[in-house]
Amino acid sequence: MDRQIIWEQARNYDSFYLYEEKGIREHVRRLKKDFPGLEFLYSVKANPNPYVRRCVFGEGFGADAASLAEVRYAQEAGISPDRIQYSAPGKSGRDIEGALGAATLIADSAEEVERIQEAAKKKGLVAEIGLRVNPDFGFYGGRGVSSKFGIDEAQIYERIERWKGLSNIRIVGLHVHLHSQELDRDRLAEYHRNVLALADTFQKKTGEDLAFVNLGSGIGVAYCPGEDPVDTEALGRETAKLAAQMKERWPKLRIFLETGRYAACESGIYVTKVLDKKVSYGKTYVILSNTLNGFMRPSMAQMFLGCRPDGEVPANEPFFTGKDAFAFRTLCREEPDGTETVTLVGNLCTAADLVEKDICLPKLAPGDLVIMTNAGSYAAVITPMQFASQVPPAQLFLAEDGRVLAE
Numbered sequence: 001m002d003r004q005i006i007w008e009q010a011r012n013y014d015s016f017y018l019y020e021e022k023g024i025r026e027h028v029r030r031l032k033k034d035f036p037g038l039e040f041l042y043s044v045k046a047n048p049n050p051y052v053r054r055c056v057f058g059e060g061f062g063a064d065a066a067s068l069a070e071v072r073y074a075q076e077a078g079i080s081p082d083r084i085q086y087s088a089p090g091k092s093g094r095d096i097e098g099a100l101g102a103a104t105l106i107a108d109s110a111e112e113v114e115r116i117q118e119a120a121k122k123k124g125l126v127a128e129i130g131l132r133v134n135p136d137f138g139f140y141g142g143r144g145v146s147s148k149f150g151i152d153e154a155q156i157y158e159r160i161e162r163w164k165g166l167s168n169i170r171i172v173g174l175h176v177h178l179h180s181q182e183l184d185r186d187r188l189a190e191y192h193r194n195v196l197a198l199a200d201t202f203q204k205k206t207g208e209d210l211a212f213v214n215l216g217s218g219i220g221v222a223y224c225p226g227e228d229p230v231d232t233e234a235l236g237r238e239t240a241k242l243a244a245q246m247k248e249r250w251p252k253l254r255i256f257l258e259t260g261r262y263a264a265c266e267s268g269i270y271v272t273k274v275l276d277k278k279v280s281y282g283k284t285y286v287i288l289s290n291t292l293n294g295f296m297r298p299s300m301a302q303m304f305l306g307c308r309p310d311g312e313v314p315a316n317e318p319f320f321t322g323k324d325a326f327a328f329r330t331l332c333r334e335e336p337d338g339t340e341t342v343t344l345v346g347n348l349c350t351a352a353d354l355v356e357k358d359i360c361l362p363k364l365a366p367g368d369l370v371i372m373t374n375a376g377s378y379a380a381v382i383t384p385m386q387f388a389s390q391v392p393p394a395q396l397f398l399a400e401d402g403r404v405l406a407e
């Protein structure tokens with residue numbers, strides 16, 4: 001990203017996110033091109049920044065909403081209810097009532113199906129809903145496993161006759177999401193194949209024509225050195241072929257893919273100012289503005305890695321992806337006098353506010369900037385910004401015409 005733009009913003013803010021429209025559009029356009037015949041939903045929870053939302057929705061994505069508020073964002077953008085899928089466990093009565101008529105509710109439990117029926121009856125409407133299925137297959141093969149998400153596939157077949165008889169709901173779709181942040185194309189292709197087969201079986205067994213099947217998310221981002229991005233062109237070819245075969249059998253079927261991270265992650269950076277620098281027992285600390293309480297993921301990674309110094313930490317999406325999931329870059333006001341090994345920390349009164357240990361960087365001074373990459377998704381949204389009542393980082397959007405827009 002343009003250094004001058006970053007310096008200009010650093011005059012006003014000690015820490016800020018900068019999301020770049022150009023990159024976001026490139027990513028979402030690539031998906032649209034690579035998966036012909038499929039439709040996309042933006043997983044708003046990854047980054048609900050209004051400019052980011054507008055940009056992705058403007059590319060023709062519908063919404064994968066995880067709350068009533070996210071349903072409203074999509075509604076405000078003029079997206080029709082058939083392209084807003086509201087999928088989350090534990091929806092309250094208020095959530096269900098609020099979303100009826102505005103979105104396609106994806107029931108996450110058998111009990112929720114009944115609650116949607118009751119709410120729709122009260123409102124005097126017939127709700128077209130989907131079921132989130134906990135399938136009888138695992139993402140990495142084998143049988144299905146117990147989960148807090150979705151309704152076990154077998155349970156659906158036990159209850160479907162009853163649900164078909166309910167007067168105020170119609171089950172028109174299935175949704176499966178098992179796993180995020182996958183880089184193995186073959187795994188993703190196999191998963192897509194399995195979900196489409198599940199929808200095929202459902203329609204044959206129940207005699208119901210579905211309006212949609214949502215394959216969920218899964219396409220990952222190459223965060224760490226040595227990781228290769230998903231070849232979306234090759235994956236798209238395979239999935240689009242299966243989708244086309246499916247549509248030949250079920251012409252009314254729409255096939256959706258969801259994505260949050262892929263759309264925005266790599267097109268966001270986090271910029272933080274050096275506030276102070278000190279040496280203690282021979283170790284040099286660079287103190288930055290708003291790290292754990294501005295962009296939590298690097299500090300979170302340190303916490304995970306602190307528990308397992310061997311680095312064998314399982315991914316805990318969306319909080320921790322892997323070791324070295326961010327690059328650190330620097331912008332110095334004056335030509336730095338060589339490099340040095342430092343520990344990057346934040347300005348919170350907790351030792352947990354640690355960004356990176358013993359990293360070799362150009363010599364930094366107060367007022368210089370540290371830039372962290374991969375900050376476009378699951379970044380601002382998951383960060384405890386109220387901690388210590390510091391001024392939170394700004395969230396800025398670099399439009400394609402060069403304007404920098406603040407919320």
Ligand SMILES: Cc1ncc(COP(=O)(O)O)c(C=O)c1O
Pocket residue numbers: 043046064087177180181216217218219258259260261262
């Ligand atoms: C149901 C569902 N859909 C979509 C996503 C978005 O995943 P990603 O941002 O990795 O694309 C998630 C992430 O947790 C999810 O739980």
